[in-house]
Amino acid sequence: EAPAAVNFLRKIVADDLASGKHSQIVTRFPPEPNGFLHIGHAKSICLNFGLAEEFGGQCHLRFDDTNPSKEEQAYIDSIEEDIKWLGFRWHGAVRYASNYFEVLYQWALHLIESGNAYVCDLSADEARAFRGSLTEPGKNSPYRERSVAENLDLFKRMKAGEFVEGSRTLRAKIDMASGNINLRDPVLYRIRFAHHHQTGDAWCIYPSYDFTHGQSDAIEGITHSICTLEFEDHRPLYEWFLQHLPVPCKPRQYEFARLNLSHCVTSKRKLARLVAEGYVDGWDDPRMPTLAGLRRRGYPPAAIRRFCERIGVNRAGGLVDFAMLELCVREELDSNAPRAMCVLKPLKVIISNYPADEMQTLQLPRHPKQDMGTRSIPFSRELYIDQDDFSENPPAGYKRLVLGGEVRLRGAYVIKADKVIKDESGQITALECRIDADTLGANPAGRKVKGVIHWVCAEHSILCAVRLYDRQFQVAQPEAEGDFLEGLTAEDMAAPLYTNCRAEPALLQAKTGEAYQFEREGYFCRDREDLKGKPLFNRTVTLRDTWGE
Template sequence: MKSNNFLKKIINSNLFSKKFINRLDNKGKILPKIITRFPPEPNGYLHIGHAKSIFINFGLAKLYKGKCNLRFDDTNPEKEKKEYILDIINSIKWLGFNLKYKKKKNIFYASDYFKKIYNITKKLILFNKAYIDEQNIKEIQKTRGTLIKKGINSPWRNRPIEESLNLFKKMRKGKYKNGSLCVRAKIDMLNSNINLRDPVIYRIRHIYHYKTKNKWCIYPTYIYAHPIEDALEYITHSFCTLEFADQRPFYNWVLKNLYKLKIFKKPLPKQYEFSRLNLTHTLTSKRKLKQLIKQNIVSGWDDPRLPTISGLRRRGYTPKSIKILCEKIGITKNNSFIEYKILENSLREDLEHKVPRIMVVLKPIKLIIDNLEKDKIINCIAPSYPKNHILYKKKYRKFLLTKNIWIEKEDFSENPSKDFFRLSLGNKVRLKYSYIIKCTKIDKDNNNNILAIHCIYYPNSNINNLNKNKYKVKSNIHWVSKKFAIKIEVRLFNHLFKNPKPNLNDKINKNSIEILKSYSEITLKKTKFKKIFQFERQGYFIYDKINHTIENPVFNRIVPLKNNIFK
């Protein structure tokens, strides 16, 4: 939101012209100069694409000291649930926005306007701007035409106004079955814009609504209700993503005609479109995400592999990292796919200087220091925030070196390549924050599997020893004392889809999750686990809010230290 994007220019121009100055609501109170809205349908959990819209609508309202309404467009009761409403509210609050304006709740529902929209529709019918059609959906679609073929008028298009009005009232009373009648706007079946060829604006749905219950059996369509709701809420700028650009002429048609009927006053709301946020290797469609859940490919809406805000939150992404991403990609009118690594880099940028570091061995193999006494314990220290100049000298952690330790399997090689500088037979490395060791032999079982690695350490090579530079090594490896290690479960995530621009037909990445039994340095226990950490050399990790317990700690890797590489 820092750059002077085209949406800011529009607002600045409106403020300069005083377009929305001194407006009054229906109670005679002065309205804010800028009112935006975020209007999700409560038919699923919010995803990262919605996060961009949230930052735009709530962010611009905050910047210009206006307000942003959260409006639930609950006009389709078949797919909507209270569960989704709760997630939407929690997600917006988590991203850092207040859902109050002047100490009052700033949450609205399309269903609260059903009576007003019904009465408005009666007026449209009365003034010959809408009619009752008896064609079914397939017939309407067939006669609608195509981009190269004009539409065909409904046989009911010139039905007498009074007849349409009476039928609409009977629809309201539940006299007709689903799909038997509908209300269509009366515009132009020959219009080059298909969306203006008498679109359906009301349909019959005998179904329970989570909020209005069985009070209504007819529901306005989203494209029809939306401009009316904007006008009822005195919205100044109706910002939405580019897929709604084709609907803008109908949005304007609705408001223009309702102005002529003296239902609304000028200035009327205006719609502006921006590009949506599409991330590579993910699906940002609630319908498609539902399919992944239904097919048990993921555990639920908050699965850490999903781009839902709940999933990203459980994975460990921070509100600031998502904001950084939105600022990096900017606000444009060109749809494109954003590389997932930009999101990962945004998280690293946020966390690098403010989360503590610890050592964790993900895939352990035993290492024995032969010349260290069995019961000897050596104290080691390390900075918890090595890149934070304020905390660097203040925050140190203590951990213990003993005869038996764990190191990473990948840090040892029996047959090292020329560019392998970690531990191998006869080679020296430094145990991070501690001593230099040299590998002397290997224990194996009958199947040639390594059971333990034997080393010796050099007592005067401690990292804090003045003679430390006497020994030349090319690598540091991390480690954990076997005696004092904390057992933890670690979950490593990768993309669900290898295809950068996936669809539901693409194969699922079988390595999208890997569960490991790992070991942490003792420091982890002192923090009570509930933090984000950088596991040195491994990445950023957070405790899993669903599966984690003090007795059985579970950690999710948010991102590795380097960009993900497929396995």
């Protein structure tokens, strides 16, 4: 096991507990239900739930649901399922920022009454122009000096639905000349006549992310509010609200570098495009770096947790190579996935010295190291090996089957190829071979046989389909320049599909998502759907890192 990677928040939490600043920590994971969770979210989940677990604290699940037009119940359901699948349980009930809409409204009134907020009638475009830029201070809104009474009246009427969308906002009165643009009178409320998945039609004004987040943390008694670095510039605003409102406690915000993973996109907006534009078959398509996609592809949750631990938590960004995630998946599957044989491109082998009416059943271990019992593998005169495991014109160093050469059939006999059988077009249709009957579980006498290939019995094997998934994008940084989908068609993203594969009989019992190592081929799991009546297996990952070879 690799040593635990650096996690600077671990030290902060440990110090806060040691100093007595907190007697127990409370963290939260705050997704917006506007898409499925992706591998980047896993980093935040492992961090927030992981710290709570490690230090005997609590972690809340709170949906950050202030933007009803983009949110859906289906996303809420998927997010809950994914967190549970990763192996975490939130403390208490699922929470929603919308649970706090009434308190937030009261606090907005409080800010108005204390002269710290005003109703502004600038349009969105005008407000943007007044905001200035990094190099230019903003200008005060002409509505900034409205009286408390007028602001109270207008804000209450905004809530009552008297004004059209976009006509007015409630803004904090902070500093239009601030070097931090987030402090230039940020918007607290917008008018939006949208049905909300939790609150229905109760509200036609919705609080902004900034006005919601810190106060929700305070209401829930969050001690360490952990977010990604984009929110560093929002921290002064986060603290401004806590200072100017009668909140029950003052949480602290900490930022860490988000996960950027090579060869895939991890932005809900971009993943949503892949779904909407038909590049993939939904959010849980095995090509998606969503947790649901990775699950369907066979990634074990323990591998994702291991990966998140290994990449560590710091404030310096950088790109993590997808190979690191694959390595964690392989480590996990190598220890825990039972072995099986599946021939992707079958080539018939006829064992000329084995009787046609005989069949024997070999018992092979399900795992080479762990005690997982055995599996029954039928052996008879007609077998299948993979087309790639025989060559008439072998390249130098070829260790598989050649005419006149020998290989071992995994777990069975050594065979020798005598003859190639071809059809009229010259295509190889079968091989005639002989077994050395003394080589079952024994070395052949007087010679070394290096190659070992996998095989199945022709009659007693099952037909199945196999899809060879790989990385989502060929290029390391698909988002680096321009449109990440430019020049790409849905076909470019299709995974190779083999539909006439032959697998050992035990695989008929494979359950959805259950991991197997197909010997010499990689790790696979059964898809939840069959393909034209055949079990379909998804390649989770190759056996070795052969990327770029």
